[in-house]
Amino acid sequence: xxxxxxxxxxxxxxxxxxxxxxxxxxxxxxxxxxxxxxxxxxxxxxxxxxxxxxxxxxxxxxxxxxxxxxxxxxxxxxxxxxxxxxxxxxxxxxxxxxxxxxxxxxxxxxxxxxx
Amino acid sequence: xxxxxxxxxxxxxxxxxxxxxxxxxxxxxxxxxxxxxxxxxxxxxxxxxxxxxxxxxxxxxxxxxxxxxxxxxxxxxxxxxxxxxxxxxxxxxxxxxxxxxxxxxxxxxx
Numbered sequence: 001x002x003x004x005x006x007x008x009x010x011x012x013x014x015x016x017x018x019x020x021x022x023x024x025x026x027x028x029x030x031x032x033x034x035x036x037x038x039x040x041x042x043x044x045x046x047x048x049x050x051x052x053x054x055x056x057x058x059x060x061x062x063x064x065x066x067x068x069x070x071x072x073x074x075x076x077x078x079x080x081x082x083x084x085x086x087x088x089x090x091x092x093x094x095x096x097x098x099x100x101x102x103x104x105x106x107x108x109x110x111x112x113x114x115x
Numbered sequence: 116x117x118x119x120x121x122x123x124x125x126x127x128x129x130x131x132x133x134x135x136x137x138x139x140x141x142x143x144x145x146x147x148x149x150x151x152x153x154x155x156x157x158x159x160x161x162x163x164x165x166x167x168x169x170x171x172x173x174x175x176x177x178x179x180x181x182x183x184x185x186x187x188x189x190x191x192x193x194x195x196x197x198x199x200x201x202x203x204x205x206x207x208x209x210x211x212x213x214x215x216x217x218x219x220x221x222x223x224x225x
Binding site for chain 1: 121149151157158159160161162163164172204206210211212213214215216217218
């Protein structure tokens with residue numbers, strides 16, 4: 001049981017380049033989210049999904065796109081990288097805690113630097 | 116907008132004491148509040164969840180309370196140990212959307 005797998009673990013981009021951060025989970029979770037975490041700060045929600053084919057914006061969606069074609073995968077696309085997008089990106093998944101205590105399972109993160 | 120705030124950036128306590136961390140939210144009550152632990156360079160790890168209709172939840176040395184009148188959740192670690200030193204995050208969740216506070220960094224000194 002791998003949990004939430006994020007690739008790559010590290011990435012350096014030049015300003016203006018685009019790339020996709022991959023996220024896959026094997027727990028059959030309905031809910032998936034992308035967060036960014038800047039140094040010394042908490043997690044800020046970029047986009048989230050409540051099921052395959054359904055996505056919505058979080059607090060800081062500008063400059064990012066997502067899609068959810070399958071339950072397992074939730075890729076995050078940076079359209080035109082900017083230095084302000086330098087951050088650690090976390091993907092997380094969960095199911096509704098119906099009758100159980102059920103929190104998010106987080107991936108190990110992608111450390112992105114935009115130069 | 117739905118905001119969630121953790122009152123202290125840092126909390127230092129002596130080993131064996133009880134650590135109490137505070138999380139406040141604005142606007143309507145979340146369906147549930149969650150607490151996570153995050154160690155440096157790692158992703159957050161889920162600890163406890165408390166629902167809107169629950170007052171208190173316990174797990175081993177951890178206890179969380181939820182006061183919808185005060186719009187506040189308290190997170191307690193009893194008999195704290197140096198290994199409890201970490202950043203603790205609270206999150207509010209509604210309809211599949213979870214927003215996090217900035218965290219409180221707890222340091223337990225021997």
